[in-house]
Amino acid sequence: MTDVATGFAENGYAVFPGAFGPDDIEIIRSEIRGLVDRFDPASVSTVFRTDDQSHARDDYFLTSGDKIRYFYEDGVLDHDGQLLVDKHQSLNKIGHAMHDLEPAFDEFCRSAPFADAAAAVGMDDPMLLQSMIIFKNPRVGGEVSAHTDHTFLWTEPQSVIGFWLALDDATVDNGCLWALPGAHKRPVRSRFTRAADGAGTEMIDFGEPEYPEDGWIPLEANAGTMIALHGTLPHRSSPNTSEQSRLAFTLHCIEASADYPASNWLDRGTLPLRGFV
Numbered sequence: 001m002t003d004v005a006t007g008f009a010e011n012g013y014a015v016f017p018g019a020f021g022p023d024d025i026e027i028i029r030s031e032i033r034g035l036v037d038r039f040d041p042a043s044v045s046t047v048f049r050t051d052d053q054s055h056a057r058d059d060y061f062l063t064s065g066d067k068i069r070y071f072y073e074d075g076v077l078d079h080d081g082q083l084l085v086d087k088h089q090s091l092n093k094i095g096h097a098m099h100d101l102e103p104a105f106d107e108f109c110r111s112a113p114f115a116d117a118a119a120a121v122g123m124d125d126p127m128l129l130q131s132m133i134i135f136k137n138p139r140v141g142g143e144v145s146a147h148t149d150h151t152f153l154w155t156e157p158q159s160v161i162g163f164w165l166a167l168d169d170a171t172v173d174n175g176c177l178w179a180l181p182g183a184h185k186r187p188v189r190s191r192f193t194r195a196a197d198g199a200g201t202e203m204i205d206f207g208e209p210e211y212p213e214d215g216w217i218p219l220e221a222n223a224g225t226m227i228a229l230h231g232t233l234p235h236r237s238s239p240n241t242s243e244q245s246r247l248a249f250t251l252h253c254i255e256a257s258a259d260y261p262a263s264n265w266l267d268r269g270t271l272p273l274r275g276f277v
C-alpha cells in the first residue's frame with residue numbers, strides 16, 4: 001500500500017495539499033458566482049440546518065438529487081420570506097447534481113485531481129453520486145453537526161468517500177472541518193432514509209454510544225487542498241462567526257459494485273450514474 005492508502009485506512013481521511021492550483025480554483029469560484037447570479041431568491045424558501053434536519057420535510061430538498069437547488073442559511077429570511085442579506089451572502093449550500101448537469105462542473109469533477117485522489121485512497125470503480133457547494137459565508141455560515149457520510153448516502157457494502165475541496169483558506173476561525181481520526185472503525189450510529197410509508201424521511205438510531213468529546217482534530221486547509229473522508233469517519237464544522245468566507249466544494253463517490261438502495265433520500269431519478277471518464 002502507498003503511504004496515502006495506509007494513512008487513509010488508519011485515520012479515515014487523507015489530505016492532498018495543492019490538489020488544484022490557484023487558476024483552477026478561480027475558474028470554479030467564478031462558475032459558483034455565476035450560479036448565484038442566476039439564482040432567483042423569490043423561487044426558494046428552504047433553509048438547510050444539520051441540527052434538526054428541518055429541510056428534510058421539504059419537497060424542494062427531497063427532489064433535489066437530480067437538480068441544482070439552492071438552500072439558505074438559518075436567519076437570512078424575514079417572516080414574509082424576504083431576504084435580509086444580499087443573495088451572495090445568504091446561501092448555506094447548492095446541491096446536488098452540478099457534476100452531471102452543468103458542463104463546467106462536469107469537467108471540473110471529472111478532472112485528474114479528483115480521479116487521482118479516488119484512486120489513491122483505494123477506490124476501484126468510483127461513481128460520482130453527489131456534488132455540493134458549501135458556502136459558510138462570513139457571520140451567517142452555520143454549523144455542520146457531527147455525522148458520517150454513510151448515514152446520508154448508504155450503500156451495501158459501505159463504499160461512500162467524500163472529496164472535500166477548500167475554495168478559500170479554511171481555518172479554525174472561519175469553520176474548517178474537524179474529524180475524529182480512526183473513528184471510521186466504529187459502528188455507524190444512524191441512517192437517514194426515506195420513511196417506509198413514503199412520506200418524508202426518518203433518522204434511524206442504531207443505539208451506538210455518542211461520539212467522544214476528546215480526540216477531534218481541526219483539518220485546516222489552504223484553498224486548493226482536497227481532503228478525502230471515509231464514509232464512516234465522523235466529521236463536523238463550526239459556525240463561521242468570522243469576517244472571512246469559507247467556501248468549499250464536495251464530491252461524494254460510491255463504488256459501482258455496491259448496492260445503492262432506493263430508500264436513500266438522494267434520488268437521482270433517471271440521471272445515469274457515471275464515473276470519472
Ligand SMILES: O=C(O)CCC(=O)C(=O)O
Nearest residue numbers: 134144149162237248250
Ligand atoms: O463543509 C463543511 O463544513 C461540511 C461538509 C460535510 O460534512 C460533508 O460534505 O459531508
